[in-house]
Amino acid sequence: MSVKKHLKHVKGKKKGGITLYALSTCGWCKKTKGLLNDLQADYHYVDVDLLADDEQAEAVAEITKWNPECSFPTLVIDNSRCIVGFKEQEIRGLLKDAE
Amino acid sequence: MPNREISEAQVDAEYQRLKAEAESGGYHLNPDVAFTKDLIRGLLANEARYGHGACPCRLASGIKDDDLDIICPCDYRDPDLSEYGSCYCALYVSGAILRGEKAAQAIPERRPPESERRGMKAGRSPRHFTTRETSLAYPVWRCKVCGYLCAREEPPEQCPICKAKKERFERFM
Structure with a gap:
């Protein structure tokens, strides 16, 4: 999948298998990135608004699988579930036991 | 960036x-x-x-x-x-x-x-109103952003309340 090559890796101590789909212009997405950084999470992210049309369509199709509204931020965890929106407590909970 | x-x-x-x-x-x-x-x-x-x-x-x-x-x-x-x-x-x-x-x-x-x-877009065609009988002297336009209503031939260039542009108005009555 060509969106994969646009995923940026943020290295951190705590691996939660997190992929963050974000918008470069969005305040809640920025807060989500900030929280993940504060929690020293290891994650990948992509700013979907900055992708070229075909890659953006591909990303939207992928996000829609997890979050039919395709809203941002969408966090996909371990390719098995997702958190939609800046849900601080849920995100903190996700990384509490991660190593 | x-x-x-x-x-x-x-x-x-x-x-x-x-x-x-x-x-x-x-x-x-x-x-x-x-x-x-x-x-x-x-x-x-x-x-x-x-x-x-x-x-x-x-x-x-x-x-x-x-x-x-x-x-x-x-x-x-x-x-x-x-x-x-x-x-x-x-x-x-x-x-x-x-x-x-x-x-x-x-x-x-x-x-x-x-x-x-x-x-929703298909169901809200402005043509819906062009053939409609109405006893009103003027059509009524509604700002979709803030709900401001005005009775005049056309919506204003800008909503006087929320400053949304003319294209954000819909025919209300």
Whole structure:
């Protein structure tokens, strides 16, 4: 999948298998990135608004699988579930036991 | 960074302009100035990118007609202010949040999914009214952003309350 090559890796101590789909212009997405950084999470992210049309369509199709509204931020965890929106407590909970 | 071309001076000027405009209509910008300026930077980036200031927290299509409902202030701002105290991106907030009695937080998306929007657009053709018998001396136009109503041949160029443009009006009666 060509969106994969646009995923940026943020290295951190705590691996939660997190992929963050974000918008470069969005305040809640920025807060989500900030929280993940504060929690020293290891994650990948992509700013979907900055992708070229075909890659953006591909990303939207992928996000829609997890979050039919395709809203941002969408966090996909371990390719098995997702958190939609800046849900601080849920995100903190996700990384509490991660190593 | 993608938004480097938007200068601090531009963001500050737009912040002052939007704040004055909001307050004059009884609306409030988010008192978290750093957060608010980030959103305004995003709005300006979208304006530069698409030619219209689509909501910074939603993925715009870039096609103005399809993005009309999410051009800031969006069609969903006022119901979201009533229900949650802030709009979706939290650029606009209620008096309670402005005064610090309540904090702004992420809220659910009110905009219907694309499949539903397409159906709604088809059902709301302005032609619906052109052949309709009416006893009114003038058609009544409704601002989809704030609900302002006016009876005149055409909607105003700009809503006098929320400053939305003419294209955001719909025929109401």
